[in-house]
Amino acid sequence: MIVDQLILPLLMVLVTLSVGAYIVAVLDRLMAGAFGAPRGGNVWLAPLTRGAWLLTQHANATEAPDWRAWRLAPALYLALAAIGLAVMPWSASLVATDLVTSVVLWGSVEALATVVIFLHGWSANALLTLIGGYRYVALGLSYILISMFVLIGVALPAESLQFTQVVASQEGLWNVLRQPLGLPLFLIVGLGMTFWGPLDLADSTDLAGGTASEVSGPPRLVWDIARAAMLVAFSGVATTAFLGGWLGPWLPGPLWVIVKMLAVLSVLLLLGRWLPRLAPERCVTLMWVVLLPLSFLALVWAGAVALWE
Amino acid sequence: MELVALLLILLIGLGAGLLIQWLPMRHQPMPTWPQRAPFLGGGTPDSHAWSRYHVRYYPMTLLLIAFEMEMMFMYPWAVVFVEKGMMAMMEMGMFLAILSVGIVYAWREGVFKWQ
């Protein structure tokens, strides 16, 4: 029983975390090549050699950082990604933590991610990192409502706040079709949580790397891994909430989950390479004035469909 | 058992994150003071970066707190929505309509722009 309920889920989460982060790095390199910014070198080896390089590089320090917070922030971000993977079911029975309120728990992971990213920018006590951290809070506080709306939308037909129930409710029709606005909105949340591509307000080029601009060596490696792992965790949750999780013909459930996660990851990385970085002010306005009303609409739609069924 | 698994996953994630940093950094000496100066492309700051930072989006954060407070009511509502049917729909419609007024008003007053 210990093996079933403790060791197996634990291993699953850890393996997904590390392999997933690696796959994100590989996929992103492939995307970069497709978008005209080839990196050279072996696509499969490059993430690993880069990791090895960061392990050998010395860690930087600033003059008077908040040491504990600075070193804790990347590790906490990684831990949050692990929690995200823990609530995501691989099949009807294979899930690390099948909490009754796992949808809300994922919401709190999103909120806590904002805290951790802010802390990463704040604790270095340097100008560019500070601006990056504060910019991210503007984004983090804006996407959280959108995420709440679309996730409540998927909870309606499931009549539950449990991700396994959410998948079970998609037996007839996946939520991506039943609630067509949900997934696109949720993908934007994903880009925001990992400050990826167009929503990279925290670690942007105009801030010379933003919250990471003063970080080198192992802490930077953990930060990069955590960011990629969070993207994986997000794709897992998106798969669960909108793409029917383990449901699908022919293949076994967990395999379907992997296929769908890869599809979500590809779309996210594609968007990341395709779109320019949003201006922070414009981003906040866009979230509140355009996307929030759209997520209202998504919820009303979801409600109407749930009643009609 | 689930909670134990969740706790373990949290601790292992955190531990791994700290270990990857700590192991290689054990023997590294503290960088020199010039290296520790903040990077400004060769420039220097007058002061520490920590300061009374002017957050340009402060009205938005207050708005969010009010909004989020009521969103927390919606999770339990979602669970009984199908069971209660039209009544739940109407109630939430009313609730959201009230709050939309707040958003529209805030937008008209330019709250989502940098102050």
Added chain:
Amino acid sequence: MTESMNHGIGVDIAFVLLAALAVISGWRVFRTDSMVRASFFLLVSFIAVGAIMILLAAEYLGVAMFFMMAVEMTVMALFMVMFMMNPAGLNPMNMVHQERIAIGAGIAGFVVLGAMALFAAFPERPLPTGLDPVRSLGLEMLGDSMLIFESAGIVLLATMIGVVVLSSHRGRYGAAAEGSMPPGLAPGGDPAGKSEEDEEAGGGHEHHHH
């Protein structure tokens, strides 16, 4: 955790550890010099309390606590940094004021709550099997408490409008510091909705704050 009445020793240990975490991080809030650290110590304290609530089978309220407090403490940190001198505590300072009253109130509160916990006769009411706290919360909101729920909506709307009026510098008709005057009802006419009295004290808006 629905079988929490016949819980094992593990739950007890978890409770003690979480309670200790909540108290210690709560104490650290007042011992640290950095406003950001203080806010996030408070967040840790709340998270520990939320975890205790989960142990008490209040799964929704516990997780909601994580969620709410993460957002709220972030906003609190923003404002504390904005308005406090020396926000990061680079120079150590005393974060405690009016110690005597605080100590007295703290002890009194502890004694009252402790006495309640020790001497009150708690009813023996095991959780009904199959209780779904989230569902019952939802039913309550759509049942007897509907009026409270809807009035909460109105109160929050009032809050939002109050927030905007008090904090937004940028008015619909231009910046507050420049008068924020609506256009006239007729082209080129006097600003709409402006009383005679305002007109005389027209310079008041341009007052420069220091």
Added chain:
Amino acid sequence: MAVNWLRKFASRSAATVFPVLGRQGEAALHRLALTPGIELVDSPRHASVLLVAGEIPADRFEPLRRVHDQLPHPFAVLWFRSEPWPHLEDVTRIDALDALPEALIAAHRELLLGRRDSASRILPDEPPNPWEGLGDFGQGGEGMMGGVPYGRPMAMNMMDDVRDGLTLDSLSFRLGPFYPGLPPGMAAEITLQGDLVQMWSTQLAPYPRALDPVFFAARERPVPIAELELARAHHHLRRLFSALRLAGLEGASLSALRLARELSPGSRLDGLRRRLVRSGFFRLSSLAGGALEAEQARQLGGPAARAAGLDDDLRSQDDGYRRLGFAPVTQSAGDTRARWQQLLAEIEQSLQLARRAERDKACTERMDSIETPRGPWLEQLPQDGSSLLDELMPGLEWGDALATVASLDVAAAERSLGEAPA
């Protein structure tokens, strides 16, 4: 043993290079951006190799020392077409552009394999101000805000914000001359409140930008218009590269560079333009602000002036151009967005002119007035206009401010260093 294995593995990673640009060092940057196996980074903390490209003027030595010491251990330094400082031990100097990528990759590899020692620090290991043991708690500070805790004073300010009048702390600092978001060589003293620029005073003007030799030839004899126009498009495309990189469009920025490298009259801008429009560059990116007034636009001249609605273009006075049907394109808004639209339009126009001119074998006819890509050249070459930024920047958000700087070609124009002055 394990460490050895790790280092061997790490040595196969891409060389991470932080470029410090000297005069006319941009050529190296553009070359490296297109070289696989080399990653140009924005912060010295992310680099293993410091590349000093081009001659560094003496007034920028001190900043260079600071950046030099900001790379984490281990790191190597390469000097490209630049005289290394005499007191440095085992320095590497490269002069051939073709040998540069190889040298950088080799330096990175040798560094990680331990065959090359990390460069030694230049500046003394001292905090900016002595603090240890001083003050109330030995942290260097006094009272609430006084002293120099940990070596620096705390930010304190009694200046009202330019927008909402709140009196919060402002942060003053000097940025550059080696900040990748600013034009090469430019440094400014900036005061921020939050992420909004309150004051901006340009301290070091950007290096003069090299003009293609064909513009100098055009002052002496009629030159083929096709050649002139291709050089113009080339100049604009390279500016587009840095702006797109800043906007987070890495792929598109490299396409601009590639287009510049393989430029011919047959080149088409359509692909790049379509890509920018479809990605929402003009709608989503930080392009608000930086609007020039008519007077400012006239002073600066060139595409920036035409983006502000002035149709001044010396080419319209040249009969060679007139026969090709040249008429200046203009925008009206005069802000950052309008400047990029203008630049795209001008590149397209240049390519079109080049095609027609090649067909007609058209040559320039006037030699006393040349429209350079930077602006009009009547008596003298276009001069530095960076003081304009002091008026333009206050009130802009950080991202908008940097995007505005990138969109304005304020650097003076000069002869390329490779050729002898006439």
